[in-house]
Amino acid sequence: METLELKESVTSKKATFNNILLATDFSEASRKALLYAAAIAASYDGKVYLVHVIPPEARWPIPIEPEPPELQRDWANATLAMNALVAVDLVNGTRHKVLLERGRIADVLLDLMQRHDISLLVLGTHGRGGLKKLILGSVAEQLFRLASCPVLTVGPSVPAGMEEHTFRRILFATDFGSASLHALSHAVSLAIDHKAKLTLLHVVLPLPVPDAGPYWYVGADVLDREQRVQRETVEKLKRLIPSDVKLQSDPEFVGTFGYVPEGILEIADASQADLIIMGVRRVASAGSSAHLPWATAHEVVCRAKCPVLTVRA
Numbered sequence: 001m002e003t004l005e006l007k008e009s010v011t012s013k014k015a016t017f018n019n020i021l022l023a024t025d026f027s028e029a030s031r032k033a034l035l036y037a038a039a040i041a042a043s044y045d046g047k048v049y050l051v052h053v054i055p056p057e058a059r060w061p062i063p064i065e066p067e068p069p070e071l072q073r074d075w076a077n078a079t080l081a082m083n084a085l086v087a088v089d090l091v092n093g094t095r096h097k098v099l100l101e102r103g104r105i106a107d108v109l110l111d112l113m114q115r116h117d118i119s120l121l122v123l124g125t126h127g128r129g130g131l132k133k134l135i136l137g138s139v140a141e142q143l144f145r146l147a148s149c150p151v152l153t154v155g156p157s158v159p160a161g162m163e164e165h166t167f168r169r170i171l172f173a174t175d176f177g178s179a180s181l182h183a184l185s186h187a188v189s190l191a192i193d194h195k196a197k198l199t200l201l202h203v204v205l206p207l208p209v210p211d212a213g214p215y216w217y218v219g220a221d222v223l224d225r226e227q228r229v230q231r232e233t234v235e236k237l238k239r240l241i242p243s244d245v246k247l248q249s250d251p252e253f254v255g256t257f258g259y260v261p262e263g264i265l266e267i268a269d270a271s272q273a274d275l276i277i278m279g280v281r282r283v284a285s286a287g288s289s290a291h292l293p294w295a296t297a298h299e300v301v302c303r304a305k306c307p308v309l310t311v312r313a
Contacts, residue, residue, distance in 0.1 A: 179279030
């Protein structure tokens with residue numbers, strides 16, 4: 001990306017989370033996500049839309065009246081659970097609207113995002129086995145790859161109570177692709193809004209070593225090459241922040257080698273990040289996203305000790 005285009009991309013887009021959609025299944029994981037949604041709404045004078053999606057009813061061969069008891073019972077149970085959720089003091093202090101919907105989860109949420117001009121989707125997880133353990137089931141990865149707005153995912157490793165700290169340290173992980181550069185504007189805007197320390201990170205895959213055999217050892221030439229690549233990476237990261245962008249403190253630039261998800265998680269731990277921001281590539285369809293089980297964003301979301309904000313290109 002040209003310098004002028006990059007500057008315009010970073011400085012012209014401000015994170016404004018006016019309408020926040022929180023999908024809940026009434027679990028502890030989704031309650032933890034609710035705390036983040038409410039805190040963000042308070043920061044941006046936003047409104048939280050609380051939605052619970054009931055699976056579609058079974059098809060009947062002929063019309064039956066009245067509705068089946070099962071249909072009435074699940075709706076009534078969801079209504080009671082939602083009433084209990086909004087009775088929490090934290091929710092009462094937040095502008096919010098309750099939504100009960102029936103249908104395929106991904107379809108319903110994508111429709112709601114468009115209908116209510118949603119600027120942030122918030123999800124909670126309650127399993128370490130992958131994104132298929134998200135509260136919303138296997139459609140969750142489709143959501144954060146197809147949603148037109150950023151998605152904040154609160155994973156199972158995020159400790160309870162962390163949501164009260166706000167975002168004081170933000171880690172922006174980039175591969176210098178279009179998706180991550182699109183996410184950069186959100187990282188800069190959030191760092192400014194929250195007076196946060198911003199760290200920019202690029203993880204370089206280990207450099208291949210030609211003719212490595214059983215007697216191979218790390219020579220000075222290999223170390224020199226890695227140091228040179230690391231310096232070049234840091235310089236490239238520095239060019240991402242226009243000189244006229246005023247942050248609360250000087251940003252930190254980190255270039256490191258390793259397996260990308262591991263590198264991101266290690267730096268997040270070392271910097272005590274309160275939020276990880278990264279871009280995700282756009283996919284052609286909802287179905288194709290489900291066949292990317294080892295994507296970088298997938299692993300980071302599942303294992304991070306802080307929320308992860310994914311921004312689609």
